[in-house]
Amino acid sequence: MKEGPDISQIGALIGDPARANMLTALMGGQALTASELAGAAGITLPTASSHLSKLEAGGLVTQRKQGRHRYFTLADNEVGLLLENIMGFAAGRGHLRTRPGPKDPALRKARVCYNHLAGDFGVRMLDRLITDGDVTLDGEEAALTPSGEARIAALGIDITALKAQRRPVCRTCLDWSERRSHLAGSLGEALLARFIADGWARREKDSRAVRFTAEGERRFTAAFG
Known part of the structure; x- marks a missing residue:
């Protein structure tokens, strides 16, 4: 054509x-x-x-x-989504870089995917929200339930402000290292920002890795399993 x-x-x-x-x-x-x-x-x-x-x-x-x-x-966010989808697709087809470097374990555990949390922690967070009925999935579409809104508000995140944005509140991204979905959208961005603002985690310099403190990891595990 x-x-x-x-x-x-x-x-x-x-x-x-x-x-x-x-x-x-x-x-x-x-x-x-x-x-x-x-x-x-x-x-x-x-x-x-x-x-x-x-x-x-x-x-x-x-x-x-x-x-x-x-x-x-x-x-913009659409470019980030496109790249993450391509990375997930490539990983799923076995197109991976060889001889991974020493930072790879940290990247697999928790990293930034453009503006939200990815890696094992990102996948665990979405899994827990789904298991607890706070996020529902319809195919690849995700939605925050009323109980989920209450849970997120308790973390100090303004749900009304998220809904006012022009992009989806909840969206799933295929995680290239876990080969499963993690949470994206304005909620995914807000949660990562909250973790960093509250001192649970920090960005590694010159890396996409996100390093959780011992206390931050304890709080994350208590909140999301």
């Missing part, structure tokens, strides 16, 4: 190994400079700048200037 969306353009942008590495680096949710992204991709700065121009033109990344520096982020 010569009509309709052209997925080949998006596929070509994501399919280049250097660009894929830069996009993966941005899945941590932090704004990164071209130099930082060049390091993540293992390429020179001029080459990285060329790739970033293509990604920006394709609507996958955006940039903002601060002083003399330019910082790049994923363009």
